[in-house]
Every structure is written in C-alpha cells, then in structure tokens.
Amino acid sequence: xxxxxxxxxxxxxxxxxxxxxxxxxxxIPLIGTGYGYPISxxxxxxxxxxxCLIFIPRIGKGTSKNYWQIGLLWLLLTIAxxxxxxxxxxxxxxxxxxxxxxxxxNFWLLVVxxxxxxxWLAAKTRKLI
Numbered sequence: 001x002x003x004x005x006x007x008x009x010x011x012x013x014x015x016x017x018x019x020x021x022x023x024x025x026x027x028i029p030l031i032g033t034g035y036g037y038p039i040s041x042x043x044x045x046x047x048x049x050x051x052c053l054i055f056i057p058r059i060g061k062g063t064s065k066n067y068w069q070i071g072l073l074w075l076l077l078t079i080a081x082x083x084x085x086x087x088x089x090x091x092x093x094x095x096x097x098x099x100x101x102x103x104x105x106n107f108w109l110l111v112v113x114x115x116x117x118x119x120w121l122a123a124k125t126r127k128l129i
Contacts, residue, residue, distance in 0.1 A: 001060050005070040008055045012048055019044045041107025045114045052122030064129045067120040075116035
C-alpha cells in the first residue's frame with residue numbers, strides 16, 4: 001500500500017505547482033492576496049481530495065490505521081518537499097515559515113494538514129473503511 005500511495009502523492013506535486021502558478025499569475029492579480037491565498041488553498045485541497053477519491057481505491061483495501069499512516073507519510077513528504085524546493089529556489093527558512101502563518105491569509109498550513117487526512121477521508125468516502 002505504501003509504495004502505491006507514494007505514486008499517488010507524486011501526482012499531487014505538479015498540481016500544487018500549477019496551483020501556485022495559477023495563484024500568482026491569475027488569481028492574485030485579479031482579486032488580490034486577501035482572497036487569492038485562501039482561494040488557492042481551498043482549490044488545492046479540493047484537487048488533492050479529487051486525486052484521493054480517484055486513486056485511493058487503487059492503492060488497496062486497508063484499515064483505518066493504514067490510511068492514517070499514508071496521510072502522515074504524505075504530510076511529512078509534503079513538508080520536506082516544500083522545504084527543500086523552497087530552499088533550492090532561493091528562499092530562506094524564515095520566508096518558508098511565513099507560509100505556515102494562517103493569520104496572513106495563507107492557507108498552506110491547512111493544505112498540509114488536509115494532505116494528511118485526505119487518504120483516510122477518501123477511503124471513508126469510498127466506503128473502503
């Protein structure tokens with residue numbers, strides 16, 4: 001299950017990158033950061049959930065604990081990827097931490113947390129558990 005779930009997580013990366021591009025090039029110029037960041041965060045959560053609904057059944061039938069483990073793995077991988085990608089892109093660690101401050105309107109923390117529960121939620125929705 002874990003190996004297959006990693007393949008599903010890999011599908012989320014390009015969606016997140018495209019979502020960020022859409023946010024910076026279209027959403028924020030149209031409506032500003034006040035609404036742009038929250039809309040982008042909600043959109044990414046929705047995309048992650050759709051990916052989970054489609055592919056969680058292909059991972060295999062597991063227990064509730066299995067899906068929580070997958071979610072925890074995805075959460076940790078997401079944080080690691082975002083940190084490494086951000087640092088290699090020239091951002092400082094301090095700048096990366098700003099994305100986790102929900103009071104600025106950036107929903108990244110919620111996206112990361114949702115990534116952690118999405119496998120379990122999709123499995124529950126699909127009645128696999």
